[in-house]
Amino acid sequence: MKKGTLKQILLITDGCSNEGEDPIAMAALAREQGITVNVIGVLDQYDSEDGHGLQEVEGIAQAGGGISQIVQTKQLAQTVQMVTKQAMTQTIKGVINRQLQDILGDGESVEDLPPEKRGKVMEVVDEVGETADLHVCILVDTSASMKNKLPTVRDALKDLSLSLSARMGENQFCLYLFPGKKKSVQKVISWTPQLDSIERTFDKISSHGITPTGPAIKEAVRGFDSVSRKRGFYDDGDEAYDDGPR
Amino acid sequence: MTGQDNLRFAPGTVVVGKWHRNRYQLVKWLGSGAQGTVYLARDGARSIAIKLAKDRASLISEVNVLKQFEKLQGDPLGPSLYDSDDWLIGGRTIGFCAMEYLDGVSLAEALKRKPFDWALVYMLQLLKQLKQLHETGYIFGDLKPENLILMHPGHSIRCLDFGGATRIGRSVREYTEFYDRGYWGLGSRRAEPSYDLFACVMILIYAATGKRMERLSTPQLQLRQLVKTQPRLIPFRRVMMNALNGSYTTADQMRQELLHDIMANQQNEPHVAKVRHSHRRQPASNHETWKSAWMAASVVISAYILFVIIYVM
Numbered sequence: 001m002k003k004g005t006l007k008q009i010l011l012i013t014d015g016c017s018n019e020g021e022d023p024i025a026m027a028a029l030a031r032e033q034g035i036t037v038n039v040i041g042v043l044d045q046y047d048s049e050d051g052h053g054l055q056e057v058e059g060i061a062q063a064g065g066g067i068s069q070i071v072q073t074k075q076l077a078q079t080v081q082m083v084t085k086q087a088m089t090q091t092i093k094g095v096i097n098r099q100l101q102d103i104l105g106d107g108e109s110v111e112d113l114p115p116e117k118r119g120k121v122m123e124v125v126d127e128v129g130e131t132a133d134l135h136v137c138i139l140v141d142t143s144a145s146m147k148n149k150l151p152t153v154r155d156a157l158k159d160l161s162l163s164l165s166a167r168m169g170e171n172q173f174c175l176y177l178f179p180g181k182k183k184s185v186q187k188v189i190s191w192t193p194q195l196d197s198i199e200r201t202f203d204k205i206s207s208h209g210i211t212p213t214g215p216a217i218k219e220a221v222r223g224f225d226s227v228s229r230k231r232g233f234y235d236d237g238d239e240a241y242d243d244g245p246r
Numbered sequence: 247m248t249g250q251d252n253l254r255f256a257p258g259t260v261v262v263g264k265w266h267r268n269r270y271q272l273v274k275w276l277g278s279g280a281q282g283t284v285y286l287a288r289d290g291a292r293s294i295a296i297k298l299a300k301d302r303a304s305l306i307s308e309v310n311v312l313k314q315f316e317k318l319q320g321d322p323l324g325p326s327l328y329d330s331d332d333w334l335i336g337g338r339t340i341g342f343c344a345m346e347y348l349d350g351v352s353l354a355e356a357l358k359r360k361p362f363d364w365a366l367v368y369m370l371q372l373l374k375q376l377k378q379l380h381e382t383g384y385i386f387g388d389l390k391p392e393n394l395i396l397m398h399p400g401h402s403i404r405c406l407d408f409g410g411a412t413r414i415g416r417s418v419r420e421y422t423e424f425y426d427r428g429y430w431g432l433g434s435r436r437a438e439p440s441y442d443l444f445a446c447v448m449i450l451i452y453a454a455t456g457k458r459m460e461r462l463s464t465p466q467l468q469l470r471q472l473v474k475t476q477p478r479l480i481p482f483r484r485v486m487m488n489a490l491n492g493s494y495t496t497a498d499q500m501r502q503e504l505l506h507d508i509m510a511n512q513q514n515e516p517h518v519a520k521v522r523h524s525h526r527r528q529p530a531s532n533h534e535t536w537k538s539a540w541m542a543a544s545v546v547i548s549a550y551i552l553f554v555i556i557y558v559m
Contacts (some may be wrong), residue, residue, distance in 0.1 A: 122306045166417035166435040
């Protein structure tokens with residue numbers, strides 16, 4: 001299989017959006033362009049599980065072809081890297097499923113193969129997941145209720161960078177915070193292979209009550225153009241893995 | 247993939263493979279982990295272990311690894327694999343595998359009950375197993391007491407749960423923070439023999455202190471300090487520092503040096519069970535006791551001074 005690029009948006013939030021475009025629609029828009037949207041809902045032990053917020057978290061991930069997880073703040077680090085890796089596997093499997101369907105006809109997927117053959121397919125999935133390039137745009141909700149969770153978010157992101165840099169493929173990260181100071185979204189780190197320089201990133205955040213999740217996703221999607229363009233001239237086959245909407 | 251599957255079934259339930267048509271009767275629930283649930287089951291007359299997977303993809307990877315080990319000679323590293331299949335029940339497809347049932351106590355249980363001497367013996371056994379494993383081109387990955395079992399009888403150690411086993415050179419598939427060198431800022435999550443050897447040190451720390459301590463703001467220093475000051479660990483600090491720093495490239499190097507230090511070490515801890523401390527003092531060793539008390543006191547003081555220098559200044 002040709003070496004390609006996996007594109008993901010990772011959204012870390014603790015509740016409902018209340019401004020701008022519908023985030024679920026924006027996630028679907030991202031997916032149309034070959035970008036998977038994963039969502040991590042962060043709760044404190046004090047947070048009551050507000051049904052509406054959780055519904056949105058799941059809805060965004062579903063529309064964005066990604067994975068959602070609700071976690072307690074202290075489990076964040078392990079969850080972030082697990083969700084990212086699982087979503088990669090899921091995307092790669094999606095691509096392989098489509099190719100299998102071309103060969104075997106409709107309705108056949110990896111899951112329908114006997115265990116021995118599936119084992120061989122999974123080896124290929126692992127191989128691709130280990131060697132493919134990965135671009136992750138991270139969106140962090142910095143609205144007032146997230147404020148005391150931000151140090152943990154920062155550590156979790158450093159940990160994510162550590163996990164992914166152990167892979168053989170290349171990584172690119174960028175980081176957006178929302179709401180931003182003047183705009184609804186603020187880019188704080190542009191595309192970079194390592195996320196170890198984020199110590200002070202969260203220090204000068206002004207917290208508002210608004211949560212413009214939809215606009216943030218849209219902005220993140222635009223952000224992927226800049227990495228493609230930047231890499232375009234030396235990268236001849238910057239082909240995204242895209243399993244398309246199901 | 248959202249949410250968690252419920253994998254609890256009543257004893258007596260019969261699991262039928264979709265592809266190989268084998269039938270297994272569940273006897274007893276043995277345990278649940280991040281990846282699935284394990285039952286004691288019956289295959290005709292023999293007892294086996296059945297693992298029902300939460301995520302079929304991860305089970306397949308584990309089965310792939312177990313198959314690799316089947317081809318090896320010598321002491322078995324883990325349970326033998328008998329079957330792997332899918333079970334259709336109530337509209338769901340659950341991936342499962344049937345394995346040899348390893349009867350024994352988990353290392354986590356054993357460490358709670360046995361004195362520290364035993365932890366060292368288990369460690370030598372484990373390092374021997376790891377040497378074999380690494381020679382196959384894999385590391386264990388998620389190495390922790392819960393994933394190791396001491397067989398009845400004879401106390402020989404075996405690895406359970408190869409879900410974290412990763413081909414050398416790749417990124418570690420699964421890990422537990424306390425045993426992960428990345429978490430402590432002492433290395434990458436790339437699969438190398440030294441990744442497992444770091445976890446070995448953490449197992450010894452856990453065995454010596456009886457707990458998984460919290461990570462402080464300077465984790466590297468915290469671990470090095472601990473290894474140098476924990477009375478049970480002091481005799482082995484050289485080996486442990488080397489393993490923390492990733493200086494050993496093979497499990498055998500670490501095993502040789504640990505064995506050497508164990509044999510050289512004079513036992514100065516009185517022979518009592520871990521939980522109950524007897525306060526009888528032997529007159530002959532009075533001098534020794536005072537010496538070690540002074541040692542301990544000076545170590546504590548220097549640790550305190552270091553602490554002050556780092557945090558206050």
